Amino acid sequence: MNKYTLGLCTMGNSSAALIKDGKLIAAVEEERLSRVKNDSSFPHKSIKEVLDIGQVNINSIDTIAIYWRPWNIWSRAWFSSKEIITSSSTRQYIFNRIKKLSKPSESLNEGSWYDLFKIRQLLKEYHGLNHSKIKYYDHHITHQKYGEVMHDCAEYITLSYDGGGESYSSVLSVVKDGCRKILSKHRWPNSLGHFYSTFTGFLGFKMLEGEYKMMGLAPYGKPIWKDLILKEILNLKANGKYVLNKKICNYHAALHGDFNPILAKLFCKKREKNEIPTVEHINLASSVQAAFEEAQLHILKPAIEKYPEIKCLVLTGGCALNVTANGKILDTKYFDKVFIPPAPHDAGCSIGAALCNYDYFDPDSIRDPYQGRSYSNIEIAKELIRLTGIDPEKFIKSDENIVNITADFLEQGHLVAWFQGRSEFGPRALGCRSFLADPRNDDIREQINLKIKKRELFRPFAPSTIDLNNFKIFDLSQPSPYMNIVATVLKNEVPAVTHIDKSARVHTVNKNMNKLYYKLIKRFGELTGVPVLLNTSFNIQEPIVYSPHDAITTFLSSDVDALVIGNYFIKKEDLKCT
Ligand SMILES: [Fe+2]
Numbered sequence: 001m002n003k004y005t006l007g008l009c010t011m012g013n014s015s016a017a018l019i020k021d022g023k024l025i026a027a028v029e030e031e032r033l034s035r036v037k038n039d040s041s042f043p044h045k046s047i048k049e050v051l052d053i054g055q056v057n058i059n060s061i062d063t064i065a066i067y068w069r070p071w072n073i074w075s076r077a078w079f080s081s082k083e084i085i086t087s088s089s090t091r092q093y094i095f096n097r098i099k100k101l102s103k104p105s106e107s108l109n110e111g112s113w114y115d116l117f118k119i120r121q122l123l124k125e126y127h128g129l130n131h132s133k134i135k136y137y138d139h140h141i142t143h144q145k146y147g148e149v150m151h152d153c154a155e156y157i158t159l160s161y162d163g164g165g166e167s168y169s170s171v172l173s174v175v176k177d178g179c180r181k182i183l184s185k186h187r188w189p190n191s192l193g194h195f196y197s198t199f200t201g202f203l204g205f206k207m208l209e210g211e212y213k214m215m216g217l218a219p220y221g222k223p224i225w226k227d228l229i230l231k232e233i234l235n236l237k238a239n240g241k242y243v244l245n246k247k248i249c250n251y252h253a254a255l256h257g258d259f260n261p262i263l264a265k266l267f268c269k270k271r272e273k274n275e276i277p278t279v280e281h282i283n284l285a286s287s288v289q290a291a292f293e294e295a296q297l298h299i300l301k302p303a304i305e306k307y308p309e310i311k312c313l314v315l316t317g318g319c320a321l322n323v324t325a326n327g328k329i330l331d332t333k334y335f336d337k338v339f340i341p342p343a344p345h346d347a348g349c350s351i352g353a354a355l356c357n358y359d360y361f362d363p364d365s366i367r368d369p370y371q372g373r374s375y376s377n378i379e380i381a382k383e384l385i386r387l388t389g390i391d392p393e394k395f396i397k398s399d400e401n402i403v404n405i406t407a408d409f410l411e412q413g414h415l416v417a418w419f420q421g422r423s424e425f426g427p428r429a430l431g432c433r434s435f436l437a438d439p440r441n442d443d444i445r446e447q448i449n450l451k452i453k454k455r456e457l458f459r460p461f462a463p464s465t466i467d468l469n470n471f472k473i474f475d476l477s478q479p480s481p482y483m484n485i486v487a488t489v490l491k492n493e494v495p496a497v498t499h500i501d502k503s504a505r506v507h508t509v510n511k512n513m514n515k516l517y518y519k520l521i522k523r524f525g526e527l528t529g530v531p532v533l534l535n536t537s538f539n540i541q542e543p544i545v546y547s548p549h550d551a552i553t554t555f556l557s558s559d560v561d562a563l564v565i566g567n568y569f570i571k572k573e574d575l576k577c578t
Pocket of ligand 1: 345346
């Protein structure tokens with residue numbers, strides 16, 4: 001009999017994952033279905049979706065694996081009680097949380113610890129669960145288990161770091177001779193994630209969402225305040241420890257827009273939302289990023305010194321979304337290989353929790369980032385007829401032609417919305433739900449920013465490429481199949497994906513993982529001599545598109561020149577003729 005496990009992440013970036021006999025069948029984030037960015041409500045839609053993709057009833061599930069142990073939060077409770085006494089803003093935050101906990105979580109797009117205590121009841125009520133074991137796993141172990149599947153190394157060091165798990169915000173492990181040893185744990189609320197998010201808010205970006213914007217701003221500035229930050233706010237201590245000055249850098253207060261006035265005295269005036277960043281704001285972003293990178297290396301140093309022979313590193317947890325820091329650690333040469341999973345943030349913990357329920361698993365299935373639903377040409381055609389009124393059969397192409405026509409169209413300088421195969425799991429568009437363009441044309445960046453993405457001009461676009469060995473345009477010593485490592489750009493041939501500091505967030509496309517996208521880049525390379533495409537997520541101010549409905553409506557509301565969806569190639573002008 002098959003053994004099915006349903007993994008759940010129920011807060012943060014809610015998600016569900018289905019594993020059958022160690023093989024990952026499907027994994028979906030709630031936001032893709034609800035269309036609410038960073039949806040952290042109980043993942044009812046994702047549960048239904050992964051069960052549907054796996055064609056399995058919930059009562060066939062052997063185990064429900066949860067990514068968090070809700071009773072194991074004593075240090076949080078202790079911190080909260082101390083803070084309630086001393087901080088009015090934290091008091092307000094805690095009271096708001098308690099108030100929300102008394103409401104049904106379905107009415108919120110915010111997770112609830114309370115839901116974790118009534119998993120069986122929720123699954124029974126909404127999905128008809130009759131039995132199944134329910135197992136709760138340590139949050140950081142679920143981060144680490146998922147990240148560690150990404151490689152075949154016999155011994156390795158793993159750092160999971162995020163806003164915070166039940167009691168810890170960073171856990172450093174070594175796995176050697178088949179045994180895991182915890183080298184250090186950093187107790188919440190000392191948290192690199194909280195440190196980074198608080199400054200994200202101070203610099204006028206939405207906390208828990210705009211961190212990548214601050215990271216994108218950082219290379220424009222100079223890290224003039226790095227030492228001051230490390231002296232006053234993020235103190236690095238012996239043995240890889242650190243202490244966050246919560247009085248000055250108060251994450252919970254910052255969530256309410258309440259920042260300690262000392263921050264303005266130490267650095268500069270807080271940036272308001274939509275305000276053009278000043279030189280000081282940009283320098284502060286640069287300083288925060290530099291301090292973060294120094295702290296990351298500091299946490300790792302005890303492992304590096306104790307196990308210099310171990311050359312494989314796994315980075316996971318929400319802080320591993322910091323692709324610049326990921327690239328910097330690879331540059332240090334302490335490690336030959338650095339592995340980061342497609343979804344290092346909490347969404348990936350649904351897979352990690354499910355993995356904890358198996359002694360054996362199929363690594364290839366888990367390394368595959370394409371875990372959502374795919375749609376047939378028939379399903380796509382129905383949506384095209386319904387939403388546009390066109391006759392889709394006029395626009396259908398063969399597999400070979402769809403690649404050639406799209407490559408020609410891109411080479412001519414057009415923008416393409418590309419919707420193919422199963423949707424990605426994780427925050428990056430990896431060539432199944434992407435806007436694509438010619439990276440040789442620097443002007444196209446402005447076109448995309450103004451006409452499609454409607455986002456800040458300082459944010460860089462990423463390249464997808466297929467051949468690191470023969471086309472040495474990026475200084476990268478290993479593949480980056482999930483677009484989570486930044487590398488230096490060695491040539492001037494791709495200005496549209498080269499950041500101000502000559503870096504790029506590289507995506508290397510694996511032929512076996514995404515055959516069609518690989519062929520497209522290869523063909524574009526044959527036409528232009530540059531096997532690189534500009535790849536940015538297929539969305540406009542909302543989560544990445546998931547279904548043909550999302551794709552077609554987003555295309556219709558944009559100025560993109562063509563939609564390539566399944567075997568259909570539809571130019572914007574084709575729609576105007578109907
Ligand atoms: Fe986490």
